[in-house]
Amino acid sequence: MWRTMTGALLLGAMVGCARPEPAYRTQPPDPEWLHEAVKQVTDVMVHDIFSPPQASRVYAYASIAAYEALRPAYPGYRSLAGRLNDLQPVPEPEPDQTYYFPLAGVQALLRVGQAMVFTEDRIAAYRDRVHARFRALGVPEPVFARSVAYGDAVAAHILAWADQDRYRETRSYPKYTVTDAPGRWRPTPPAYLDGIEPHWREIRPFVLDSAAQFAPPPPLPYDMTPGSPFYEQVREVYEVGLGLTEEQAAIAAFWDCNPYVMHTRGHAMFATKKITPGGHWIGITAIAARQTGADLMQAAEAYAVTSIALADAFISNWDEKYRSNLVRPETVINQHLDEAWTPLLQTPPFPEYTSGHSVISTASALALTALFGEAVAFDDTTEVEYGLPVRSFTSFVEASQEAAISRLYGGIHYRMAVEHGVEQGRAVGRFVLDRLGMPSPALAAEQGPDATPRRTALR
Template identity: 55%
Template sequence: MNSSVNRPIMRERFFLALLTLLMLTACQKNAERILITPEDYHSSVDKVTEVMIHDIFSPPVASRIYAYPNIAAYEILAKKNDSYTSLANQLHGLNNIPLAKDTVNINYELAALVAHIDLNKRLIFSEDRIEVFRDSLYSIWESQNKKEFNASKDYGLQVAEHIATWMDKDNYKQTRTMPKFSVNSEDPSRWQPTPPAYMSGIEPHWNKIRPFVIDSASQFKPVPPPPFSMEKESDFYKELREVYDISNEITAKGDTSEEVAIAQFWDCNPYVSVTRGHLMFATKKITPGAHWIGITKIASRKTEASLVQTVHAYTKTSIAIADAFISCWDEKYRSNLIRPETLINEHIDDSWEPVLQTPPFPEYSSGHSVVSGAAAKALTSIFGDNFAFDDDTEVAFGLPVRSFNSFNEAADEAAISRMYGGIHYRAAVEIGIGQGRNLGDFIIKKLQMINEKSSAVN
């Protein structure tokens, strides 16, 4: 009698216990799902920037390092999100990435970050610095959900390998074995190495790098600079004298000079030589491309962009920056124009020094101007015009925040900063920013990253 009475009660308790176990298991699975946030991605971008500063990559090479990892991450997320379109067959030579084998356990956001980190590691010198960053994250993710982590890691590395194979065909390795730039000392219009380090011209063969979107390195070839002439009535000499006069005017203001502050804010010279007595050393900074990557982070955070929106912004901007460097360097070593410092010291004032240290490559057109024009166009296409922001990118280097009402306003300031710095003539900055904006417009029109039938925020 007692056993028959207790049997329903025992059965009820069993089902209650089973239900509780199932609920706990479900909650546990939800709790253990690995969450990848926009801040995780910002941290990965910041880490490669930090390593690039340490390793001292030139501005063109740095732009390549930013582009490929972002593209890999974007391609993985585009596989999951119908609102975004793959860049396969849009970027020169890029084919569709492989499909994931384990679609049950994969976390596409995690796979995207794994691919980003892996390609970062392949592209820099100090691999151990990326490995420490990677391993600490791997340990955390594996402890949260081993099955999901392994499936996602395997796919991320598979895509990274696919992108790396494509990347290795962009002629970069071939340019490493090409001859150094040969200086023509007999032609007074041609670029000469400048003090204090008198470095050789960097990346003279960068126009041979395969572009991402533009048809060729010369597609946005600017008009030539004013013809070289030291006649005082010539346009060239007037521009040379303008650099000298502006420099003297703004430095006479001392610490109150807004123009000097602008020049220093946009300096972005990854290697500034400092000489003290018999000792020469370098102070390290970010490149101009890295500055605009920092602005991309600022805009993404301000708009509270989702992970896929954040990766989209980094990818589009880094592609524009990379193609801008290819376009600009194509012109630099075509026109091969001498820097203001060389001519001013020789013909006007042998004790004159520019506000900024002259970088080691020809003058025309201005790299900052071309890159800033292209980056501003890319960012405006994503976040809109009249996007006000506070730029704290240079705070880490001891410089105050500067505020802008739009990306184009920031680009204009970046361009004119090179004249204030005494390292560019007016033509280089004014024509350069037009060159960059034309290139940026082309990339915006040609790249289809947002699915027009979706509700994705552009």
């Protein structure tokens, strides 16, 4: 009996002293780690006033780094090396070593993001908080250090690849040359800023064969003879602006996404900072991933695919903007129709044709539709923190169509720039999906309301 009692006591002591498994081994990786890291990069770019093309480049490289650093933990996902222009095989983890790849993925994203923004200390401080969170999950120090080092190795590989995309060279290229030629773009009030990124077409695309691969038809010839096709385009912008409905004004404001709106009071001038158009669609990506219950890897895939489509759409769009160099409606209307007219939205500082919102929104919507389905209804809360209400959509395509037409309502684009921009974005988006090995969805408008949702993967 004594032996039995002793054995029972020893067994009880062993059970009582058994250590519980650390949380990082028992809990599934939380996709919020990635969503929050992407949002941190967005917030820093808003603070640093990144232009729309610049921001799209940061999103793409940072998201690709996160995807590649997470991928070894998910064998069903293939590397993007060989599918993206000039991307060589990414470093692989050491065999027979233990890693916590969620930490590596977030580390890679933040390292790339930090290297590409101006306010690096904000991302560094956030990364320190992230490290504390992972340590609190019980990640052993050797595994922690190894995972951070792997994330850094992937980030270094992606940054070396990024360093060859000609971005650095374009920083020293000459500014846009303003001319008085009729129909040519010129700076607009109130700040009369120089044309932003006139050499963005020189940036290496991620998937496209060239910046001009999907060049749209040229804009209508400049001709302000009453009744000419171009005159009618201008007249429509003017009349729409005079007769805006409350809903049209709300749509224009919601999709403004101007990262640097200038205000004047007397002789003083100050700016309001907001997210870029690409930042808005990255926000929609987060909404879609959360709403559909995407896990950490699926979220990383969504950010990577959407940001690649975004980045190449901006390269394609900017190629046309500085080829056609078309004058903005505000300039023409003030000269020929009404010198006191002002658009609802502040005219952005770059040429008019084609509409950037139309191009990048359509490409993004195609990517998100391929990822999450044709008829995913969602509430877009992206602009709430900037003082705008929630807008609801029945699909990503519906959102992109509203984003496109918003530029006509805002008084900053002609209808031809909107419609041809949608076609351009559709071509870019489908090409990106094809190169990534993802079936290209038909637009909901083409397929009908009963289209079956589906989810594809980079596999």
